[in-house]
Amino acid sequence: MKMTPKTATLLVLAALIALTPFFFPSGYYYRVGALLFVNGIAVTGMVILTGYAGQISLGHAGFAGIGAYACALAPVHWGLHPALAVILGAAISAILAFLVGRPILRLKGYYLGVATLGLGILVAMVLNNERQLTGGPDGMAVPELGLRALLKGWGLTLSNGEFWYFFCGLVLLVGAWLALNLYASPTGRALRALHGSEVAARTVGIDVARLKLQAFVISAVYASVSGSLLALQNKFVTPDVAGFMHSIEMVTMAVLGGVGSVLGAIFGAGILTLLPQVLTVFAEYEQMVLGLVMVLVMIFLREGLLPSVLRKFRGKDE
Amino acid sequence: MSELLQFLFSGVTIGAVYALVALGFTIIYNASDVVNFAQGEFVMLGGMITWFAHAAGLPLPLAALIAIAATACLGVAMNKLMIEPARGAPVVSLIIITIGASIFIEGAAQLVFDKQIHSFPAFSGDAPIRVGGATILPQSLWVTGGAIAVFVGLWLFFTRTLLGRAVLATSNNRLAAQLVGINTTFVMTLSFALSAAIGALAGVLATPITLTSYGVGIGFALKGFAGAMLGGMGNPKGALVGGFAIGMIEALTAGYLSSQYKDAAAFVVILAVLFFLPQGLFGRTSTDRV
Amino acid sequence: MSDLLSIEGLGITFGGLKAVHDVSFRVRPGEIVSVIGPNGAGKTTLFNMISGVYRPGAGRVVLEGDDVTGMEPHLLARRGMSRTFQNLQIFPSMTALENAVTGYHLQERGPVLADLLGLPGARARARRAEEGARALLARVGLERAAERAAGNLSYGSLKRLEIARALALEPKVLLLDEPAAGCNAVETEEIDHLIAEVAASGVAILLVEHDMKMVMRISNHIVVLDHGEKIAEGDPATVSRNPAVIAAYLGVEEGQDHAHG
Numbered sequence: 035m036k037m038t039p040k041t042a043t044l045l046v047l048a049a050l051i052a053l054t055p056f057f058f059p060s061g062y063y064y065r066v067g068a069l070l071f072v073n074g075i076a077v078t079g080m081v082i083l084t085g086y087a088g089q090i091s092l093g094h095a096g097f098a099g100i101g102a103y104a105c106a107l108a109p110v111h112w113g114l115h116p117a118l119a120v121i122l123g124a125a126i127s128a129i130l131a132f133l134v135g136r137p138i139l140r141l142k143g144y145y146l147g148v149a150t151l152g153l154g155i156l157v158a159m160v161l162n163n164e165r166q167l168t169g170g171p172d173g174m175a176v177p178e179l180g181l182r183a184l185l186k187g188w189g190l191t192l193s194n195g196e197f198w199y200f201f202c203g204l205v206l207l208v209g210a211w212l213a214l215n216l217y218a219s220p221t222g223r224a225l226r227a228l229h230g231s232e233v234a235a236r237t238v239g240i241d242v243a244r245l246k247l248q249a250f251v252i253s254a255v256y257a258s259v260s261g262s263l264l265a266l267q268n269k270f271v272t273p274d275v276a277g278f279m280h281s282i283e284m285v286t287m288a289v290l291g292g293v294g295s296v297l298g299a300i301f302g303a304g305i306l307t308l309l310p311q312v313l314t315v316f317a318e319y320e321q322m323v324l325g326l327v328m329v330l331v332m333i334f335l336r337e338g339l340l341p342s343v344l345r346k347f348r349g350k351d352e
Numbered sequence: 353m354s355e356l357l358q359f360l361f362s363g364v365t366i367g368a369v370y371a372l373v374a375l376g377f378t379i380i381y382n383a384s385d386v387v388n389f390a391q392g393e394f395v396m397l398g399g400m401i402t403w404f405a406h407a408a409g410l411p412l413p414l415a416a417l418i419a420i421a422a423t424a425c426l427g428v429a430m431n432k433l434m435i436e437p438a439r440g441a442p443v444v445s446l447i448i449i450t451i452g453a454s455i456f457i458e459g460a461a462q463l464v465f466d467k468q469i470h471s472f473p474a475f476s477g478d479a480p481i482r483v484g485g486a487t488i489l490p491q492s493l494w495v496t497g498g499a500i501a502v503f504v505g506l507w508l509f510f511t512r513t514l515l516g517r518a519v520l521a522t523s524n525n526r527l528a529a530q531l532v533g534i535n536t537t538f539v540m541t542l543s544f545a546l547s548a549a550i551g552a553l554a555g556v557l558a559t560p561i562t563l564t565s566y567g568v569g570i571g572f573a574l575k576g577f578a579g580a581m582l583g584g585m586g587n588p589k590g591a592l593v594g595g596f597a598i599g600m601i602e603a604l605t606a607g608y609l610s611s612q613y614k615d616a617a618a619f620v621v622i623l624a625v626l627f628f629l630p631q632g633l634f635g636r637t638s639t640d641r642v
Numbered sequence: 643m644s645d646l647l648s649i650e651g652l653g654i655t656f657g658g659l660k661a662v663h664d665v666s667f668r669v670r671p672g673e674i675v676s677v678i679g680p681n682g683a684g685k686t687t688l689f690n691m692i693s694g695v696y697r698p699g700a701g702r703v704v705l706e707g708d709d710v711t712g713m714e715p716h717l718l719a720r721r722g723m724s725r726t727f728q729n730l731q732i733f734p735s736m737t738a739l740e741n742a743v744t745g746y747h748l749q750e751r752g753p754v755l756a757d758l759l760g761l762p763g764a765r766a767r768a769r770r771a772e773e774g775a776r777a778l779l780a781r782v783g784l785e786r787a788a789e790r791a792a793g794n795l796s797y798g799s800l801k802r803l804e805i806a807r808a809l810a811l812e813p814k815v816l817l818l819d820e821p822a823a824g825c826n827a828v829e830t831e832e833i834d835h836l837i838a839e840v841a842a843s844g845v846a847i848l849l850v851e852h853d854m855k856m857v858m859r860i861s862n863h864i865v866v867l868d869h870g871e872k873i874a875e876g877d878p879a880t881v882s883r884n885p886a887v888i889a890a891y892l893g894v895e896e897g898q899d900h901a902h903g
Contacts, residue, residue: 090444134623144387145585151574159613219768227736227744230733236694236695237725237808238748240744286451321455324452325457329453
């Protein structure tokens with residue numbers, strides 16, 4: 035039986051998540067892997083927004099910030115369990131995305147870029163300035179998720195690094211599964227259609243404004259969950275999680291790997307997560323190399339790394 | 353009253369810097385439809401190179417000239433190496449390329465210069481001038497005068513010179529411009545040189561007031577971009593007005609509402625304008641042709 | 643039979659220029675009405691106003707007795723209006739099949755959560771739409787191109803793909819903007835038959851077409867535009883004898899008609 039692209043993607047991802055630890059030289063790499071997966075989750079949301087629906091956002095870190103600070107604040111102030119705080123953060127992100135999405139998504143190209151950028155910056159600014167609540171630029175502590183202790187009670191003992199590696203890997207798999215379901219679904223088709231030609235999409239009955247909004251809200255939830263997981267595993271959060279650079283990182287990861295496909299974008303997340311690790315030896319040059327990679331990939335591999343590499347691999351040149 | 357005047361003075365000063373950055377955005381956008389997020393780095397380089405050359409013993413005017421010339425060359429290099437090869441790429445790719453360029457320049461500046469905050473002496477001393485109960489620094493007049501001079505210069509260039517009209521023609525319709533024999537590649541080179549030089553000039557004028565370091569670029573880029581967008585992308589008059597408006601809003605917010613949220617004010621205004629006037633204050637409306 | 647679509651004094655101005663002025667006509671179910679006129683006469687602009695892409699400056703569009711002037715295209719689609727485009731508007735990165743499937747959007751759409759979770763209901767909706775789209779592709783002779791990226795198909799194939807997509811909506815009124823442009827004689831004849839077939843099933847068809855032979859052959863009624871105004875209307879025989887039409891249009895167009903082959 036022929037494997038569908040969805041099954042293939044999920045199998046490749048699952049295999050990578052399960053098998054890579056056998057090659058880890060030290061426990062430190064679990065931490066890097068977990069970070070990669072967290073980025074992968076946010077980037078999968080960008081695939082839905084940018085890859086499927088063709089809309090740009092330069093402010094999605096704002097939603098990551100909401101997710102992260104929900105986990106820091108809700109348990110302390112309202113005694114909410116951190117797991118529920120993740121859901122609360124996602125809900126707040128979704129509501130915010132829903133409220134601002136409709137006017138913002140009427141905009142196109144650079145205008146959409148600057149509007150989303152402004153949105154993200156405003157969130158970051160609130161987190162920076164409301165010191166009594168958020169601790170300001172110094173950040174604040176985030177409580178323990180508690181799942182690891184629960185697992186231990188059931189007889190499954192994992193180190194902190196291992197736990198977060200596999201937990202984030204699992205969430206990424208679920209996120210990828212949802213995104214792949216969406217791709218082939220009526221909603222996914224409508225999103226890709228409006229990406230191709232908005233006017234034609236409207237004439238076949240697609241409510242373009244509504245569908246863009248759905249993609250925006252879904253991708254905001256992905257970003258929020260990614261922010262929550264980042265905060266929970268670091269047990270600490272600073273406003274940088276919502277910062278402009280983090281937004282840019284999300285877009286870059288997605289486009290770098292190939293925003294049209296879930297696997298490609300996660301691949302991009304991998305590259306951009308690992309690059310600083312590789313470059314720690316040349317810490318001085320890290321920023322220059324990052325900038326250069328962004329420029330070169332966009333010029334020479336326009337579809338992103340993975341699709342370009344795969345094409346070379348198959349020897350098919352169109 | 354004098355308080356308001358004081359806020360307005362500081363608004364005009366910082367607004368002039370934003371206006372210069374916004375004008376830089378506009379020139380490149382008109383020539384190539386690219387929004388150059390590295391525009392702020394030109395401002396940073398203007399300040400940093402001037403500081404560096406001045407610290408090395410050159411007189412300030414010469415140091416400033418070198419900074420502007422060097423930044424203009426860098427702008428040309430950026431166009432040749434990064435923008436021209438990416439012709440026809442989608443907007444997302446262009447955004448990433450210019451942000452990549454911005455990150456690259458910032459990283460390089462850290463290495464070539466250092467990570468400290470720097471300044472150099474104001475051009476006409478530091479003695480505040482008293483006007484109607486408020487004070488203004490002589491350097492503020494330099495910045496404001498610079499922005500207005502650049503705008504007038506650009507206006508003359510675009511309306512009175514053949515070359516300037518060629519640039520305008522290219523921005524209206526690239527293909528038609530090529531057909532009537534305008535070298536559009538040269539127009540783009542020129543635009544990057546001009547835009548980088550204006551950015552560097554902004555850095556030179558503003559550094560005695562705002563100080564400079566390798567990381568100041570992105571902030572200027574975002575505010576300048578906001579100004580250009582507020583005025584309507586691609587419109588020099590809009591860029592000037594938009595830049596000053598952002599500066600004013602920022603200063604008034606800092607003065608009357610909250611100094612912490614002064615940066616937020618610009619973006620709140622931008623969002624509001626985009627909600628109600630999706631093309632900016634002076635932008636053209638366009639209709640999709642099908 | 644009563645009117646399905648009635649155009650009443652429709653007009654629009656672009657930058658002070660009257661692109662279309664005071665155009666009225668009506669289309670009944672099963673009828674093929676052609677709008678002809680020289681290039682720049684305002685035919686496509688008229689289509690854009692009727693289908694809600696442009697908001698008319700004057701006049702009314704009445705669909706089944708309801709005033710739908712300036713209604714959003716996706717709402718018009720729900721009321722049974724569907725169209726193709728003169729300069730193709732396909733979804734290039736999707737396959738031909740997926741392009742056709744988008745025409746079933748109104749039937750296949752459902753809760754977004756069901757789509758995300760890949761619930762059986764969502765999959766069934768998608769499958770039904772795909773089956774319908776396959777049948778439609780076969781009807782326009784594109785069954786073998788189903789899995790190919792639409793961006794790689796020939797111009798003539800894309801024209802037919804757009805028709806298939808428009809038919810997927812099961813429209814009551816179908817607007818076809820130059821469906822035979824760029825097609826060879828055989829393809830044109832196929833499209834000809836297809837249009838006649840669709841009309842015979844009771845769909846009202848509004849057609850813009852430059853191929854005069856085709857227009858004369860299949861139209862029940864012809865509306866002639868020149869400089870944005872209606873200069874004549876009637877059955878093909880009447881219109882082709884009308885001196886104003888010959889002066890404004892046929893005289894110019896006959897030469898081109900030969901060139902089209």
